[in-house]
Amino acid sequence: MNKTTRRYGSVAIGEKLPPLRIDITSGLIIGGAIASRDFTPVHHDKAAAQAGGLPDIFMNILTSNGLIGRYVTDWAGPDCTLKRIDVKLGAPNLPGFVMTITAEVNAKDDAAGTVDIAYSGDNNVWGTHMSGIVRVALPKEA
Amino acid sequence: MTPEETRDFEAKIRAYVGREVGAPTRGKDDVNPAMIRHWTEVTGDESPVYCDQAFAAKSSKGGIIAPPTMLQIWSMEGYAMCQRPEMDLQRELHKIFDAHGFVGVLGTNTSTDFYRDLRPGDQVTAHTVIDNISERKTTARGVGYFIETVTKFTDQHGADVGRQVFRVLKFMPNAETAEAKASTAGAADKPAPPTRIQAPRGHDNAWWWEAIDQGKLMIQRCKGCGTLRHPPRPMCGDCNSTEWDAIESSLEGEVYSFTELHYPKFPGYPYPLLCAVVQLREGTRLIANLAGCEPEQVFIGMKVRGKVERVDDKTVLPNFYPA
Ligand SMILES: [Zn+2]
Numbered sequence: 164m165n166k167t168t169r170r171y172g173s174v175a176i177g178e179k180l181p182p183l184r185i186d187i188t189s190g191l192i193i194g195g196a197i198a199s200r201d202f203t204p205v206h207h208d209k210a211a212a213q214a215g216g217l218p219d220i221f222m223n224i225l226t227s228n229g230l231i232g233r234y235v236t237d238w239a240g241p242d243c244t245l246k247r248i249d250v251k252l253g254a255p256n257l258p259g260f261v262m263t264i265t266a267e268v269n270a271k272d273d274a275a276g277t278v279d280i281a282y283s284g285d286n287n288v289w290g291t292h293m294s295g296i297v298r299v300a301l302p303k304e305a
Numbered sequence: 306m307t308p309e310e311t312r313d314f315e316a317k318i319r320a321y322v323g324r325e326v327g328a329p330t331r332g333k334d335d336v337n338p339a340m341i342r343h344w345t346e347v348t349g350d351e352s353p354v355y356c357d358q359a360f361a362a363k364s365s366k367g368g369i370i371a372p373p374t375m376l377q378i379w380s381m382e383g384y385a386m387c388q389r390p391e392m393d394l395q396r397e398l399h400k401i402f403d404a405h406g407f408v409g410v411l412g413t414n415t416s417t418d419f420y421r422d423l424r425p426g427d428q429v430t431a432h433t434v435i436d437n438i439s440e441r442k443t444t445a446r447g448v449g450y451f452i453e454t455v456t457k458f459t460d461q462h463g464a465d466v467g468r469q470v471f472r473v474l475k476f477m478p479n480a481e482t483a484e485a486k487a488s489t490a491g492a493a494d495k496p497a498p499p500t501r502i503q504a505p506r507g508h509d510n511a512w513w514w515e516a517i518d519q520g521k522l523m524i525q526r527c528k529g530c531g532t533l534r535h536p537p538r539p540m541c542g543d544c545n546s547t548e549w550d551a552i553e554s555s556l557e558g559e560v561y562s563f564t565e566l567h568y569p570k571f572p573g574y575p576y577p578l579l580c581a582v583v584q585l586r587e588g589t590r591l592i593a594n595l596a597g598c599e600p601e602q603v604f605i606g607m608k609v610r611g612k613v614e615r616v617d618d619k620t621v622l623p624n625f626y627p628a
Binding site: 165166185191194195198199200201202203204207208216224225226228229230232233236237241242244245246247248249250251252254283285286287288289290291294302 | 383418422
């Protein structure tokens with residue numbers, strides 16, 4: 164667990180975040196849907212997902228947001244503050260897939276003390292599941 | 306749809322723009338540590354400011370906060386969603402789309418701003434407006450409209466704590482999509498493993514790919530002047546002869562130039578994905594993947610040796626390895 168917070172001044176544009184591999188399981192999809200109080204049938208009921216044209220249940224958007232938020236705050240540390248999460252949704256995440264998140268710092272705002280992280284979450288079967296920018300504020304001083 | 310029908314339909318849907326989908330929704334639960342813990346368990350989020358009271362109290366947060374990604378969770382409708390979801394204006398709007406054949410729905414974007422950290426005891430209320438409906442668009446999934454809703458989240462003092470823009474595509478599934486649906490829904494539980502994009506085989510190059518399928522990398526040769534050429538084409542650039550035969554390559558060569566493809570990642574391709582222009586010993590060049598080496602090991606002039614090999618269920622290709 165990361166208990167150290169990155170300082171604004173120590174972050175450089177182009178810095179790469181360590182990749183994170185996430186096994187997509189029925190447990191993660193259903194657990195994420197229920198913990199986010201999203202009872203839409205396609206996220207827990209395979210027959211409902213198939214009626215919608217997909218072979219199995221798929222991850223809800225809140226869980227994708229939760230995972231990318233966690234990915235960035237894991238790197239930034241506990242004193243960071245998430246300011247914005249932009250998600251462009253691509254291919255769905257289904258059980259049995261593996262999603263790998265990669266990212267790099269692509270902008271800094273000295274006045275606001277925020278850094279923008281450009282990320283992509285790609286699954287190994289259908290390609291990019293989500294991509295976009297996360298903006299996070301970092302403390303300036305140690 | 307006739308132009309008149311389209312006009313009536315668009316008038317109907319545009320009447321929804323700017324309207325609140327319903328009364329503001331006050332979250333059934335105030336921000337609380339139990340729901341925070343349930344969420345962080347699933348997302349694997351171990352940040353101590355969400356669950357470790359002692360750590361959080363001493364941190365710059367001054368106490369437990371909720372993960373910002375829970376913003377929308379506090380006001381979710383809950384279990385009713387899979388029984389009898391409440392009929393709000395947004396669902397009413399979707400029903401109008403459905404009735405006109407735009408039955409497909411696909412979330413395409415979310416953009417969420419967080420104005421302050423939420424803490425146990427905060428009460429979150431969501432105010433959602435249908436903000437915008439696009440012009441009719443032709444997309445890969447079919448013809449449709451993007452519907453954008455904006456939700457403002459407020460706290461117990463009426464202050465804004467966050468904002469979310471949510472965009473969905475309501476579309477008329479095109480025939481191809483419908484067919485793919487039918488085949489995936491009916492067939493196997495797991496989608497077939499992805500394969501590479503197939504190279505088109507035409508009148509002038511099919512013979513080359515057929516040789517590859519047999520494990521041979523061929524180079525076209527002009528019968529008029531003997532000049533070798535690649536990629537295959539009908540006429541010699543030197544003497545204009547259209548008579549040709551071909552020789553088999555030794556598969557020996559060196560890297561003339563190379564690049565690494567990062568984005569977007571395509572399913573069915575191995576990453577890191579290195580593409581090189583290989584200068585063959587025979588003198589012609591071809592574009593192929595480099596295999597068996599890391600990106601940082603590759604350099605211009607590196608000696609390579611090709612191997613014609615099966616890369617997936619549908620494709621045989623020459624890959625080049627460090628010699
Ligand atoms: Zn010639």
